[in-house]
Amino acid sequence: MTPSCPIPIQQYPRVLLAHGGGGKLMRQLIKRMFLAAFRNPLLEPQLDSAVGELSGGKIAFTTDSYVVRPLFFPGGDIGSLAVHGTVNDLAMAGARPLWLSAAFILEEGMRMEALWKVVCSMRDAANKCRVQIVTGDTKVVDRGKGDGVFINTAGIGVLEHDRTLAPGNIRPGDVMLVSGDLGRHGMAIMAVREGLEFESQIESDSAPLHEMILELLGAGVEIHCLRDLTRGGLTGALNEIAEAARLTLMVEEKAVPVREDVHAACELLGLDPLQVACEGRFVAFVPERDADRALALLHGGAGGRGACKIGKAAAQGANPVLLKSAIGAWRILDAPGGEQLPRIC
Amino acid sequence: MTPSCPIPIQQYPRVLLAHGGGGKLMRQLIKRMFLAAFRNPLLEPQLDSAVGELSGGKIAFTTDSYVVRPLFFPGGDIGSLAVHGTVNDLAMAGARPLWLSAAFILEEGMRMEALWKVVCSMRDAANKCRVQIVTGDTKVVDRGKGDGVFINTAGIGVLEHDRTLAPGNIRPGDVMLVSGDLGRHGMAIMAVREGLEFESQIESDSAPLHEMILELLGAGVEIHCLRDLTRGGLTGALNEIAEAARLTLMVEEKAVPVREDVHAACELLGLDPLQVACEGRFVAFVPERDADRALALLHGGAGGRGACKIGKAAAQGANPVLLKSAIGAWRILDAPGGEQLPRIC
Numbered sequence: 001m002t003p004s005c006p007i008p009i010q011q012y013p014r015v016l017l018a019h020g021g022g023g024k025l026m027r028q029l030i031k032r033m034f035l036a037a038f039r040n041p042l043l044e045p046q047l048d049s050a051v052g053e054l055s056g057g058k059i060a061f062t063t064d065s066y067v068v069r070p071l072f073f074p075g076g077d078i079g080s081l082a083v084h085g086t087v088n089d090l091a092m093a094g095a096r097p098l099w100l101s102a103a104f105i106l107e108e109g110m111r112m113e114a115l116w117k118v119v120c121s122m123r124d125a126a127n128k129c130r131v132q133i134v135t136g137d138t139k140v141v142d143r144g145k146g147d148g149v150f151i152n153t154a155g156i157g158v159l160e161h162d163r164t165l166a167p168g169n170i171r172p173g174d175v176m177l178v179s180g181d182l183g184r185h186g187m188a189i190m191a192v193r194e195g196l197e198f199e200s201q202i203e204s205d206s207a208p209l210h211e212m213i214l215e216l217l218g219a220g221v222e223i224h225c226l227r228d229l230t231r232g233g234l235t236g237a238l239n240e241i242a243e244a245a246r247l248t249l250m251v252e253e254k255a256v257p258v259r260e261d262v263h264a265a266c267e268l269l270g271l272d273p274l275q276v277a278c279e280g281r282f283v284a285f286v287p288e289r290d291a292d293r294a295l296a297l298l299h300g301g302a303g304g305r306g307a308c309k310i311g312k313a314a315a316q317g318a319n320p321v322l323l324k325s326a327i328g329a330w331r332i333l334d335a336p337g338g339e340q341l342p343r344i345c
Numbered sequence: 346m347t348p349s350c351p352i353p354i355q356q357y358p359r360v361l362l363a364h365g366g367g368g369k370l371m372r373q374l375i376k377r378m379f380l381a382a383f384r385n386p387l388l389e390p391q392l393d394s395a396v397g398e399l400s401g402g403k404i405a406f407t408t409d410s411y412v413v414r415p416l417f418f419p420g421g422d423i424g425s426l427a428v429h430g431t432v433n434d435l436a437m438a439g440a441r442p443l444w445l446s447a448a449f450i451l452e453e454g455m456r457m458e459a460l461w462k463v464v465c466s467m468r469d470a471a472n473k474c475r476v477q478i479v480t481g482d483t484k485v486v487d488r489g490k491g492d493g494v495f496i497n498t499a500g501i502g503v504l505e506h507d508r509t510l511a512p513g514n515i516r517p518g519d520v521m522l523v524s525g526d527l528g529r530h531g532m533a534i535m536a537v538r539e540g541l542e543f544e545s546q547i548e549s550d551s552a553p554l555h556e557m558i559l560e561l562l563g564a565g566v567e568i569h570c571l572r573d574l575t576r577g578g579l580t581g582a583l584n585e586i587a588e589a590a591r592l593t594l595m596v597e598e599k600a601v602p603v604r605e606d607v608h609a610a611c612e613l614l615g616l617d618p619l620q621v622a623c624e625g626r627f628v629a630f631v632p633e634r635d636a637d638r639a640l641a642l643l644h645g646g647a648g649g650r651g652a653c654k655i656g657k658a659a660a661q662g663a664n665p666v667l668l669k670s671a672i673g674a675w676r677i678l679d680a681p682g683g684e685q686l687p688r689i690c
Binding site: 003005006007009012013014015016017018019020021026029030033034037038040042043049050052054055056057058059061062063064065066067098099101102103104105106107108109110111112113115116119120122123126132133134135136137138139140141142144145146147150152154156158342343 | 348350351352354357358359360361362363364365366371374375378379382383385387388394395397399400401402403404406407408409410411412443444446447448449450451452453454455456457458460461464465467468471477478479480481482483484485486487489490491492495497499501503687688
């Protein structure tokens with residue numbers, strides 16, 4: 001027997017774009033529908049990857065579908081994104097990514113050469129990340145029932161340490177680090193879609209993060225929690241983390257790295273850069289004593305030269321996330337609705 | 346650098362529905378494009394699941410996207426199919442299915458209650474199969490760029506034995522068994538799409554196969570190769586196996602179980618029942634000495650009451666698959682093109 005629909009259908013009789021936007025509506029859909037139906041101890045923590053014991057070892061398992069439009073954008077394409085995104089979800093569990101699956105949903109009429117370009121890009125990204133694409137699937141849907149190509153990659157990684165990285169481990173006083181400037185992936189996509197031109201082209205930040213993470217863990221940095229800053233951006237991630245951790249997160253606006261051209265593009269489109277998706281950035285929570293060492297390690301690597309501290313965790317107050325503006329005033333950084341940037345990944 | 350497209354683009358400048366149909370064109374796309382780009386020892390065998398060593402144990406890993414239309418059909422829906430299909434791919438490696446991922450690509454405007462019905466069906470199927478859905482993803486695409494809901498499930502299973510199940514293990518003289526009557530899934534879908542009415546409704550054969558397989562393996566039946574009979578049906582599966590095994594497979598037409606109503610529906614639509622997809626049937630290759638014991642075990646279980654012998658493997662001849670008709674004449678059972686039944690799973 002099917003119990004009645006857990007989403008209020010008077011209000012939401014149909015799926016909206018915002019249900020996939022990384023904001024409040026998506027959280028509601030996931031929590032009330034998917035989590036409620038599938039509930040089990042591995043799914044429950046709702047992290048980027050599920051972590052469980054298998055044949056004596058600890059492995060991470062994750063999945064993501066990629067529906068980004070356009071398929072090709074400055075700094076990447078749907079193929080490289082499909083590898084980096086899933087590798088990063090494994091990395092956020094502190095796992096070493098090993099194997100990916102690749103499942104293609106092709107639209108009848110997709111140009112064969114464009115598909116080949118995407119496939120080559122996946123191959124190159126996988127080689128660079130030292131992961132293997134070990135299994136796959138191909139489906140074709142009729143013209144007008146898809147959009148060129150959608151790609152799903154699931155990933156398996158191994159945990160070579162005993163640490164659990166989760167919001168519940170964050171302690172008041174922990175320092176928040178981000179690994180580089182924010183919002184570039186989303187604005188690279190939007191600039192193409194809206195035909196915006198700037199002096200310099202905004203390139204996606206799409207990149208793998210696992211080597212940085214494995215280096216931090218290997219050096220003994222006591223990471224308490226990690227999250228990659230995809231849909232919903234920094235604001236989305238911090239609100240989810242704060243809620244799960246039952247803490248308040250205090251962000252210093254002037255410490256948050258956003259490039260000038262990204263700021264300008266956001267202003268033009270009425271977007272908040274802190275809500276814009278990255279595809280090669282993470283936020284890490286580390287104890288204060290480890291923060292400078294972590295930063296030094298990140299600065300020494302290729303992907304983390306722009307890493308910096310952006311704030312701290314504090315005991316739970318009235319609001320989950322607060323932003324201290326340049327003039328010293330605090331404002332609430334509320335979870336985004338999710339309507340802003342459809343099909344960004 | 347991108348090497349030139351390995352699919353002849355003069356002939357196939359764009360993706361056709363047949364590229365997803367489980368026949369020759371799909372094999373070409375997979376072999377020349379995906380396998381060529383991603384080549385590695387785990388992908389190479391091109392089995393239903395990749396099998397590899399992980400932290401000391403052997404695991405199976407697989408993925409499938411489900412794009413079946415209509416979403417609901419007699420005997421199942423896209424939700425139960427997405428669980429059974431991936432569980433079966435793991436079972437075909439002789440693995441015990443443990444964890445699934447669930448990734449949804451929703452079309453804006455999808456009815457929320459229909460989505461809930463699909464989700465409940467996934468939950469029920471997962472519970473019945475004793476697998477857990479441990480990680481997931483939700484994307485929404487704009488209206489007219491999807492088709493209600495597409496679901497990807499990837500799966501992980503463990504191998505509790507040392508056997509490898511692959512075409513290379515088949516020996517001349519091995520007996521071919523199928524686990525039940527063929528073609529019902531495809532015809533259940535087609536009957537709905539075409540508005541056909543028969544005295545009795547044709548119900549999909551969608552069902553999990555892992556318990557039957559684990560029972561056979563547990564009883565020491567020496568299974569050489571297993572394949573579930575999805576897109577391309579028996580004919581598609583046997584042609585792939587024969588090619589990989591470098592053997593000729595000889596099928597007795599009168600031994601192949603096809604229900605009367607499925608025959609009638611196929612005749613009406615000009616389809617060959619041996620090319621029609623099942624979603625709860627497998628072909629197994631076992632040495633002659635184990636065949637009767639395997640059948641007895643299958644007949645004793647819930648899912649295998651219709652199991653029977655359909656033929657034998659022989660040394661490689663001029664043709665990969667031969668069918669002996671009721672009057673004793675042999676004809677070639679050629680690999681299907683893949684155009685017949687789009688979006689059957």
